[in-house]
Amino acid sequence: MTNQVTLTKRQAEIYSFILEKIAEFGYPPSIREIGDAFEIVSPNGVVCHLKALEKKGYIERNKGAEGKAAARAISIPGDKKAILSIPMLGFVSAGTGLEVVPQNEKLELGQIFPGKTNYALQVRGQSMIEDYITDGDIVIIRKQDTAENGERVIAMIDGAATLKRFYHRHSQIILEPANSSMQPIIVDPSKDIKILGVLIGVIRKC
Secondary structure (H helix, E strand, C coil): CCCCCCCCHHHHHHHHHHHHHHHHHCCCCCHHHHHHHHCCCCHHHHHHHHHHHHHCCCCEEEECCCCCEEEEEEECCHHHCCCCEEEEEEEEECCCCECCCCCCEEEECCCCCCCCCEEEEEEECCCCHHHCCCCCCEEEEECCCCCCCCCEEEEEECCEEEEEEEEEECCEEEEECCCCCCCCEEECCCCCEEEEEEEEEEECCC
16 A cells, blocks of 8 residues: 555645545546536646646546546546544534544544544534534544634533534634524634644535
8 A cells, every 4th residue: 555645725625526536426426526526617627636636646637538637537546445443532623512422443444534633423413514513413523722713623621522613703702503594603712722723624414
């Protein structure tokens, strides 16, 4: 097996999307579908990401008779199907706070999400449905204690964990749901809040 090569955040997201579509439909997404999913306007922008994934050995782009890659000519090399375990740490709320209960469970996800500190949580609730994250889905989290505005994070508030979009505005921390029927959580500075990680992938329930 070749040595694992680290992907950028966007490359990992696109690679995860490709694998998800292959698993769901039996064939890879088109360049246009990848562009629409990640708001990449130019097809050349998508192709640049695909070329990077191909160079790092994560995908193969099969060439046609004229030496050009077709719209869906993406396959996954066999040596990237090796098993990698990610710890399943329990449940996280996509609503109000929910305690994270550690579990002795592992998810075998291949090398979709490289990183020794990654972990998984199962979502409870509907506060992130407009980001296509719903009750029962499993989210893959990269462990870190900081976040940029707009990133989806696992935040612990007074001992309860929740999945939300993170914003730091003036002296306030705002945790916004992706559900227009719900209100954001505005965190009082006196409350004990910690960032436990940033979302890097979603495994949708069947």
